[in-house]
Amino acid sequence: MRLPDMPLHDPFVVADEATRTYHLYTSNDPSVSGVEGVGTMVYRSDDLRDWTRPVVVFLAAEQDNLWASEGGWAPEVHAWQGRYYLFTTLHDENSPLPVPPTGHWGTPFRLANHRRGTITAVSDSLLGPFTSVDPARPTPPERLMTLDGTLYVDPSGQPWMVYAHEWLQTVDGTMEAIRLAPDLTGTIGDPVFLFKASDAPWIGEGIPAGVPHQLPPYVTDGPQLYPAPDSSLLMLWSTYEKNVLGTDGTLTGGYVQTYAVSTSGALHGPWVQRRPLVREDSGHGMLFRTFEGQLMMVLHRPFENARGKLYEVELTGDELRVLRQRVDLDGGG
Structure with missing residues (x-):
């Protein structure tokens, strides 16, 4: 299989040096995996061009007493202390959360908050099976409606x-962090605020004349942390630029891949927002290095019926720059 033929959303690549194999994780799609159910599947390749048919590594239905059975979004796999940890977002539409007041925005929101958050599951293999470490609840506080959890280990070794x-709960979506227990099975303390989506100064550029300037909501999606060579810290994230919420409650605007920089190198920032890296309804990207040492970014495009797109990128100081799209691998588009 090749990327143009592979349904995938929120792609995450693990370049496994031991086997010289790239593992590309995404939500389970029964049409290609042959396995029904909410979960995670993985494609494999040794050259980023030709990929195996995916195998399923996690199924929500196979977990004992799991708190949710919907979603399966944004799976990531991280090596930690000799084991592999899967993060993926689940939700339960039958468990409502409080809806925030929105009258001061003067905007006709249609909010439907319900229990949503990233779970943690563990395996001894990149190919699973992964087992939830706490089936009773998501890893972030369950009173919060959250998604797209990623692992970051700070310079002191704290995960x-x-x-x-x-945004469905906050109106102005935020990025937050919470400390994890050393074995990743629980959390320590309260969440820490990092930044809000509206901090990006370019987010409302180009709204047509006659439309009120940058109506809410403001969306945060797909964080990934990456240390820069100058000791600063980068965060890839995605949002919608030129957001306009219509009177019918529909959201219009372009999905974009962007990034922010913590010039202090600390997770708490302060975070400085940079210009988008890729537009054209693209996003939820992550960085990885090829076995030859080239820094790459993978993301999905378009948002609906998504396919993986690969870009060679360059990181100089704290500036991330796209060099070229690898159309020879991802088919362009």
């Missing part, structure tokens, strides 16, 4: 989960 706090 954190960084996640997006949903």
